[in-house]
Amino acid sequence: VKIAQFPPSITEITRNPVIVSPGQEVSVTAKIKDRDGTVDTAVLYFRKDLGENVEIAMTNLTDSTFQATIPSQTDSCVIDYFIQAIDNQGNVSNTPSDTTKNRYFYLVLNRPLTIQDVQYSPFGSGFSAYNNNEVTISGIVTADTSDIPVGPQVIIQNGTGPWSAIRINGTQVLILNRGDNVTV
Secondary structure: OOOOOOOOEEEEEEEEOOOEOOOOOEEEEEEEEOOOOOEEEEEEEEEEOOOOOEEEEOEEOOOOEEEEEEOOOOOOEEEEEEEEEEEOOOOEEEEOOOOOOOOEEEEEOOOOOOHHHHHOOOOOOOOOOOOOOOOOOEEEEEEOOOOOOOOOEEEEEOOOOOOOEEEEEOHHHHHOOOOOEEEO
16 A cells, blocks of 8 residues: 655745836745645745746745745846745655746836736746736737737737737727727
């Protein structure tokens, strides 16, 4: 008979602030639970511009809420990070699970956020640093509901390079036309 052992689960990862300026510390919070034991260690690993990992011990704020603070950084850098938890039986879990292919990340910017920033994904996963967060971006409507048969949706754009366009959908876009300058 083999008794299963489970690694800790790491969920509900949040970052505060969502939009990070130079000189701002960033707080990362996660729910970490172990269903067949206790969480022994929780660590956040971060790196600047794909450099070396820096380890920060996470503080247990409540029964299952852990938090770490990433120190302030300079303008125009990319900070990526992941969380690792080890339980009292030595079982290890990471989130994201494969840190060679994907990590959480954010941009440190001394300027307004652009469509390119929201669309950018340094790991090829397609996940934005701003997934599940509310941000404001501006662009020109380059395709409206008359151009896109499935909808209602429009495309707004703020340049011609990679990641310079984004699709916006919902009934609110019905009033938008090609050429409109919009902020969403």
